[in-house]
Amino acid sequence: MRNGYALSDRAVGLLFIAPFAVTALFFMVYPIVEAIRMAFYSYNPLRPDLTTFVGFSNFAYIFNDPLFWDSFWQATVWTFLSIVFQTVFGVGMALLLHQALPGIAIFRGLLLFPYIVPTVVIALIWRWIFNPEIGVVNHALLGAGVISQPIYWLSTPSMAMASTIMLNVWKYTPFVVICVLARLQSVPLELYDAAKVDGAGPIRRFLDVTLPQLKEVLIVVIVFRTIWTFNKFEEIYLLTKGGPGTSTFNLAVYSFEQSIANLRLGVGAATGVVMMVMLSLGSIIYLRVSGFGEDEKAP
C-alpha cells in the first residue's frame, strides 16, 4: 500500500464501502442485535402488543426444559458422528482422488457433486430410498439376506438419527475432500522421495509424511464443520422434522419449533443466543489455530 495513492481519493473509497455498510447494518447487524434483544422479551408474533420484558426467564425456561437438553445431547451425538465419518471418508476420498490417473477429473467431479445438491432434494431422495416398504435400500438388504425384517429408517429414533447422519455425511464429505485435496497438492514431493529412500512403506509414508502435513487443514476443517453441523437446521428438519417424537431434535429445530409452532419467539431467540455463545467459543478456537485466518480456502 502506497501512501500518496491510498490517501488520494478518500471519497471514492467511502462511496464503494457505503452499500456494504448500509446492507450490513440493516440486514445483518440489526437482525443479530434484535435476535439477542428478543431473547429477553416475551414475544408472540400474533400479539405484538403484549410484548413484555421478561429478563432472563426465557433462559430459565429453556434450561429447565428437558427437551432443550435432549436437543443439546442429540445435536452433540449428531455432530460428533457426522464429523468423524466426514473426516475419515473425506481424507480417504481425497487420497484416492490425489492420484495421477487418466480420467481422474471425472471421478473428482462425481465425488464432489453431492455438495451442490439442494438439501430439499437429498431429503426427498432419502425418504424415497429409505422408505420401509418400497424403498430400494430395504429391498437390497432384504434381498441380500442382511436383514430379515424391513428397517423403519425414519420412524424409529435410532434409525432416524442414523439416516440424518448419513444425509449429512453424504452431503458434506465433499467439503472435506476439497480442502484436503487442495492441501495434498501442495505437499512437497521430496518428502515422499526421502521417505521412500529410507524404506518407508505406503502406510508409514501416510502416517509420517501425509498426516502431519494435513494436520493444520484438518483442524481448521473440523472446527468449521463442527460449528456448522451443530447448528444445521434443514438437514434434520426436512428429513425427519425432528422426529419421530423429538428424537432427532437439535437446538436449531428446537428454536424453530418454539418460534413457529409454539409462537414463543423469545424462547426461540434465547436458544439462538445459547447457540451463538457456543459458536463464538468455536470461532475463538478457530482463530487461535489458524493464526487469525490468513489463508483459508473457499468451500
Next chain:
Amino acid sequence: MSKSEFWTLTRRLASYAVLCAVTFVVCFPLVWALSTSLKPKSEIFATPPTLIPRTVTLENYEALLTGRPQYFQSAGQQVSSGTTPAQFFTRWFVNSMIVTLGSTLISITVSTLAAYSLTRFRYWGRNVIPYFSLLGYMVPSIIFVFPLFLVMVQLDLTDSLLSLVLGYVCITLPFCMWLMWAFMRSIPIEIEEAALIDGASRVQVFTQVVLPTALPGIIAASIFSMIVSWNDYLFGRVFLNSLDNLTLTVGVMLFFEGTHVDWGLLMAASVLMTLPMAILFMALQRHLVAGFGAGAVKG
C-alpha cells in the same frame, strides 16, 4: 512386461476398482432418483426394483411442466381443491431463478465494491471489517431469520420475492465479502498505479483493470452465492406464504401434504431442481481444478 510395470498396472486397476465402487455408492441416490423419475407408475413399485427403467417415459416431467392436475386430489390445506402443487412448478422454478440471480447480483456488486475499497483505501476499521464479516458468515440462519422477518414486516415486504432477495443477500454477502477481500488483497496494486499515472480515472481503473483481474474471485463468489440461494429452504419457508410466490424448495415440500405421495413426480421435481446447479457445477469444475493449482500434475 517387467515386474515394476506389472505392479504399476495392478495398482492402477486396484485404484480404479476402488474409485468406481466409491463413486457408485456416492452417486447411487442421484442415479436412483433419475431412474425413478423416468419410470411409469407401474414400474416404480415393481419388485424387484429396476435400476435401468424397462420402459422410459417422460410423463412425470410432462406433468410438472404442463401442470397436469392428475394427482394430489387431497393435498393439504394450503392447496385449495382443483389446484395441485404440480401446477405451480414452472412458476416456482422462475421464482427461484429470480431470487437466486437477484441476490447474487446484489451480493457480488456490493462485496466487490467493498473489497476494493477495503484493500485500496485507508480508513478506520478496514482490517477488522472482513473478519467481522467472516464471523457473520458463521452465524446460522436460524438465529436471524425471525428478526429479519420482522424487518420485512416493517418494510411491508412479506410474502414478496424482494424480501427473499434481501434475505439471501444477508446470508451470502458475508462470505462473498470475505472471498473478494482475500482476492483483491492478492492483486498487485502497481498496475493500477501505473494506469492512474497515465491519466486514467478511478472508475476506468476499476472497470478496466481491477474487475478483469478479479474475475476468478467474482466467479467463485457468484457460484457460492447461487448455490446458497437456490438451495435455501428456511428463508423461503418463513418469508413466503402464497402459493404463487413460493420458491422451488418450499413448494416441492408441499408435494408431501397429500395422502398419496407420487414418487415419480417428486423425483422428476428433484432432478429438475438439481439441474441448474449441476450445469453450474460443470462450469465450476474447471475453476476448482484451476484453483487447486498447477501442482495438480503429479508424477
